[in-house]
Amino acid sequence: MRLYTYAGSPNGYKVELLLALLGRAYERVEVPIFDGASRTPEFLQKNPAGRIPVLELDDSTFLPESNAILWHLARGSAYMPRSLADQDRALAWLMFEQSEIEPVIGSARFWILTGRDRTRRDETERRVAWGKQSLAVLAGVLSARKFLVGDQPSVADLAVYAYTHVAPEIALALPEPVAAWCARIAGLPGYVGRVFEYDAKARSET
Ligand SMILES: N[C@@H](CCC(=O)N[C@@H](CS)C(=O)NCC(=O)O)C(=O)O
Missing domain, CATH: 3.40.30.10 (Glutaredoxin)
Structure with missing residues (x-):
């Protein structure tokens, strides 16, 4: 591979x-x-x-x-949920990540950290505000459960974690349930x- x-x-x-x-x-x-x-x-x-x-x-x-x-x-x-119903839910989070996290927090972060925000201020602000909403969605879900699907870490958590855990780099504070979830992921055996x-x-x- x-x-x-x-x-x-x-x-x-x-x-x-x-x-x-x-x-x-x-x-x-x-x-x-x-x-x-x-x-x-x-x-x-x-x-x-x-x-x-x-x-x-x-x-x-x-x-x-x-x-x-x-x-x-x-x-x-172990990172693929067992039941087909939970696999469907995991897939939904992968889609959520590609529409509500990656092009939102990811793009805003890229623009801000590389100075590209200077030429697209309005759009950057719009995506930061949108990113805050995405984090609020995650906070709502994660205040009721430890991981996004079922009670074990899955492919869904890893997809969503990547851009979520770096949101504070652009002053997007992680709501407490999201910060606690990030800490759970960082504590997984083999985490890098x-x-x-x-x-x-x-x-x-x-
Ligand atoms: N939806 C794609 C997005 C991939 C993507 O945007 N990759 C960027 C780096 S984060 C890239 O390769 N950019 C180089 C280019 O566009 O030339 C994925 O999740 O893999």
Whole structure:
């Protein structure tokens, strides 16, 4: 298994977190996305959308989209909910993450940390306010239960955790139930944290 990823990306991190929790071996290939490395003809063969993460499987096929990769890796593991009904619920959280967290908290964070907010102030403010609403949704759910689906950590928690736990970097405070849930995830055996840093090229908008 080979993972094409970028160290500054929480989308890439969510996959590496699950791989670590599962104790799975893989080859890691760093893709300098701000040098255009995810847009070369060669990389576009792996993912026509030109984005990381991409997982190269043992049969030499490529799987893009962080949450699809999580789903693939979680199959047959303790991180896949047992019942089909709970699997449906986990899938709903993966969709929630891609519509209410990643393009919301993730985009606002990227713009603010790389100075891109200066050219899109209104949109940044809109997404920060929207991110606050998404965190409130999570707080409501997590005030009543320990994990997002059932009473065990699952693929749903890992997908949602990646951009949620870094929300405080853009002054989006985590409501108490969400902070407590993040601490539960960070306490899982095999957990790996990550210090995300954008390289200098990420800060220049071309
Ligand atoms: N929905 C995709 C989003 C992936 C994504 O936005 N990747 C960014 C890094 S976080 C990327 O590769 N950007 C490089 C580019 O767009 O050229 C996923 O969850 O995997």
